[in-house]
Amino acid sequence: MTTATAPLSTAKDEASIRAIMDAWARAIEAKNLDALMAHYAPDVLLYDLKPPYKIVGVPAYKAMWEACLPYFPQKFRSVSRDINLVVGADTAFVSYLNKFEVDGEPHPCAGSWIRVTAGFKKISGKWLIVHEHVSLPYNPMNNTVVQITDPNNTTFDWGAACAEAAPK
Amino acid sequence: MTTATAPLSTAKDEASIRAIMDAWARAIEAKNLDALMAHYAPDVLLYDLKPPYKIVGVPAYKAMWEACLPYFPQKFRSVSRDINLVVGADTAFVSYLNKFEVDGEPHPCAGSWIRVTAGFKKISGKWLIVHEHVSLPYNPMNNTVVQITDPNNTTFDWGAACAEAAPK
Numbered sequence: 200m201t202t203a204t205a206p207l208s209t210a211k212d213e214a215s216i217r218a219i220m221d222a223w224a225r226a227i228e229a230k231n232l233d234a235l236m237a238h239y240a241p242d243v244l245l246y247d248l249k250p251p252y253k254i255v256g257v258p259a260y261k262a263m264w265e266a267c268l269p270y271f272p273q274k275f276r277s278v279s280r281d282i283n284l285v286v287g288a289d290t291a292f293v294s295y296l297n298k299f300e301v302d303g304e305p306h307p308c309a310g311s312w313i314r315v316t317a318g319f320k321k322i323s324g325k326w327l328i329v330h331e332h333v334s335l336p337y338n339p340m341n342n343t344v345v346q347i348t349d350p351n352n353t354t355f356d357w358g359a360a361c362a363e364a365a366p367k
Numbered sequence: 368m369t370t371a372t373a374p375l376s377t378a379k380d381e382a383s384i385r386a387i388m389d390a391w392a393r394a395i396e397a398k399n400l401d402a403l404m405a406h407y408a409p410d411v412l413l414y415d416l417k418p419p420y421k422i423v424g425v426p427a428y429k430a431m432w433e434a435c436l437p438y439f440p441q442k443f444r445s446v447s448r449d450i451n452l453v454v455g456a457d458t459a460f461v462s463y464l465n466k467f468e469v470d471g472e473p474h475p476c477a478g479s480w481i482r483v484t485a486g487f488k489k490i491s492g493k494w495l496i497v498h499e500h501v502s503l504p505y506n507p508m509n510n511t512v513v514q515i516t517d518p519n520n521t522t523f524d525w526g527a528a529c530a531e532a533a534p535k
Binding site: 250252255335336339347 | 415454455458459462475482486488497502503504513522
């Protein structure tokens with residue numbers, strides 16, 4: 200007989216979601232797209248960092264990675280920080296910063312921390328990602344993306360940004 | 368005595384969250400920041416469209432709007448579409464497109480649909496927004512934001528984008 204209580208259940212669900220986040224990182228590092236896609240619901244909705252503005256469903260999501268991975272370095276690490284988990288009985292979401300790290304030469308895929316929000320549903324007893332939102336902010340003065348090089352710096356110098364964006 | 372079942376409860380919670388989304392729109396249209404902020408948890412985490420990359424807590428969130436609203440047109444409508452609600456017993460999230468619409472002259476605040484993900488928690492019986500992620504995608508070839516002018520168009524011409532971004 201189980202003696203699990205609600206708080207214990209939440210702790211177990213939190214652990215399950217952290218395990219999925221870890222498995223996701225290991226799968227992308229291995230460029231193993233079948234392992235990666237196993238964590239997604241069939242009708243997942245992705246708001247990605249780059250266009251198109253939305254991607255719907257596992258086949259389209261997988262095709263996006265198949266198109267991108269050839270431009271990735273052979274070896275990289277997927278790391279995350281500032282993880283905020285909100286876990287209910289069958290619905291959960293998490294927000295965090297993620298980064299691909301490389302050794303040696305800088306690589307365009309590893310330039311910035313990016314913001315990720317992932318939404319989960321427990322479907323037939325298994326947590327799956329049903330929604331993912333990945334982004335960077337941009338400066339509306341010049342429509343240029345603003346990279347997150349130092350996540351501990353949460354200020355932004357709008358005066359300097361306006362001066363930079365002004366016509367020369 | 369209540370005869371509510373789980374599905375009825377979900378329908379009620381979905382209605383509550385849709386009502387919050389509607390009240391949010393009416394509050395921003397009225398530039399009523401106290402009404403707007405009433406829907407947020409005290410420690411809300413915002414990933415906004417523009418820097419800084421994160422804003423934490425109601426006072427900082429309110430200060431952001433206080434700084435922005437003077438640049439908004441006097442009258443505008445906040446409209447949303449493609450609403451995807453995932454509602455659990457005490458945790459929920461929603462993704463959708465939002466736009467500020469103006470009559471007459473075009474306005475920089477009303478140029479594009481934007482992507483929104485909002486995460487909710489039921490706290491002391493009341494649904495509050497604990498996380499919001501607002502963004503547009505960008506073209507990594509030239510680091511320029513890509514506006515969503517036609518949400519029905521979910522393709523992107525990477526060839527044309529690369530050609531545009533290439534040095535002239």
